[in-house]
Amino acid sequence: MKMKTIEKTSLILGSVLVASCLSPHALAGHNENGIDIGGAVRVNYAYRDYDESNKDKYGSLDFELFALKFNGKIDDWGLAAEYRLTADSDYLKYGYAYYDVNPAWQLQVGVNKVPFGNPEFISNSFWFGLPYYLGFEDNHDVGIKASYSDNGWHTDMAFYKNPIYSATENKRYSASLYSGTINGTEYHNEETNGFNLRQTYTAEYEGGATTFGGSAQYGQIYNSETGNMGNRSAFAVHLDSTYKDWNLQLQAMQYEYDAADAKDPNKIGIAVVSWQYEIASKGQAYSVNLAKTFNTDWGSVKCYNDFGLMTPDVADDDYDNSMQNVTGCAIAAGATYTMVDFIMGKNMTFSSINDHVGLPEMGDDWDKRVNINFGYYF
Numbered sequence: 001m002k003m004k005t006i007e008k009t010s011l012i013l014g015s016v017l018v019a020s021c022l023s024p025h026a027l028a029g030h031n032e033n034g035i036d037i038g039g040a041v042r043v044n045y046a047y048r049d050y051d052e053s054n055k056d057k058y059g060s061l062d063f064e065l066f067a068l069k070f071n072g073k074i075d076d077w078g079l080a081a082e083y084r085l086t087a088d089s090d091y092l093k094y095g096y097a098y099y100d101v102n103p104a105w106q107l108q109v110g111v112n113k114v115p116f117g118n119p120e121f122i123s124n125s126f127w128f129g130l131p132y133y134l135g136f137e138d139n140h141d142v143g144i145k146a147s148y149s150d151n152g153w154h155t156d157m158a159f160y161k162n163p164i165y166s167a168t169e170n171k172r173y174s175a176s177l178y179s180g181t182i183n184g185t186e187y188h189n190e191e192t193n194g195f196n197l198r199q200t201y202t203a204e205y206e207g208g209a210t211t212f213g214g215s216a217q218y219g220q221i222y223n224s225e226t227g228n229m230g231n232r233s234a235f236a237v238h239l240d241s242t243y244k245d246w247n248l249q250l251q252a253m254q255y256e257y258d259a260a261d262a263k264d265p266n267k268i269g270i271a272v273v274s275w276q277y278e279i280a281s282k283g284q285a286y287s288v289n290l291a292k293t294f295n296t297d298w299g300s301v302k303c304y305n306d307f308g309l310m311t312p313d314v315a316d317d318d319y320d321n322s323m324q325n326v327t328g329c330a331i332a333a334g335a336t337y338t339m340v341d342f343i344m345g346k347n348m349t350f351s352s353i354n355d356h357v358g359l360p361e362m363g364d365d366w367d368k369r370v371n372i373n374f375g376y377y378f
Contacts, residue, residue, distance in 0.1 A: 130308025280358030
């Protein structure tokens with residue numbers, strides 16, 4: 001593994017969460033006619049205790065991202081898109097047309113967000129939650145989605161033909177199956193024909209609200225070498241609760257990638273933003289996130305702890321659990337947003353020396369890193 005390449009990739013991974021959900025433009029709904037153009041510029045400082053070169057230099061400071069966002073609406077029709085430029089890559093995050101059928105129903109066609117898991121994110125931090133690295137958080141594919149919302153009930157139904165980029169391409173925003181060689185194992189897998197259903201209900205009360213929900217996903221995996229089809233599935237239950245300045249997120253999920261003609265059925269290849277790695281082909285993932293927001297005269301500070309656990313469920317008993325814990329604070333002041341995170345990873349890609357999720361562990365320690373991300377939004 002080349003640590004420099006991993007580090008560049010990890011910078012992009014964090015930016016896709018922050019720039020997408022924390023900018024003022026990202027929070028604007030499809031409500032008013034007109035055109036809105038925004039974006040972000042970000043830099044990142046990283047210190048890793050498991051990288052001797054990085055430690056000797058007291059960390060690294062890098063340009064991370066320049067993003068452009070577009071939202072346009074005329075009456076019931078609209079367009080939304082976001083494109084990202086990094087130091088060594090560029091890619092489309094999403095781009096879709098939408099139609100408001102009536103106040104309760106909306107249709108989206110194009111590259112849109114896959115409805116699975118907690119409706120927004122199952123994380124607060126720069127680093128995403130553990131499900132992101134399995135392909136189940138903030139994922140965007142090419143397809144059609146219908147959404148219904150009324151009296152606290154929200155339903156999403158979707159069909160996705162495939163991811164936005166080829167399975168052989170690792171320069172992509174969303175984590176999805178990879179076709180190529182990883183650590184000597186050849187993969188020929190392509191995601192296709194995916195169906196998603198998510199149902200949530202939001203109960204409001206004095207001081208806050210709680211959203212309860214369940215998600216299901218089923219799709220096929222095409223083997224480009226043999227022409228045979230495998231399948232993939234996932235199920236999740238999730239909760240997102242706020243009370244005054246506190247927020248609690250809980251999620252439990254089960255997933256399985258059952259690829260046809262697999263060289264090793266215990267694992268499968270995943271790629272995201274210029275890197276590829278292996279994960280256990282079947283397992284469970286659990287997330288527990290707690291956050292508190294402190295309002296100030298100049299903005300706000302949100303402090304949080306995000307914990308994720310992945311337990312492999314494969315035939316090989318040597319496969320080990322993966323864990324990630326992120327403790328940090330996000331500081332909002334005017335058009336700037338700064339995230340300060342202390343990240344601990346155990347047998348976890350991007351936050352430990354182990355470049356995988358759920359495979360046999362090298363060593364038995366928690367690795368640690370400090371990440372400070374500064375962004376200006378316009």
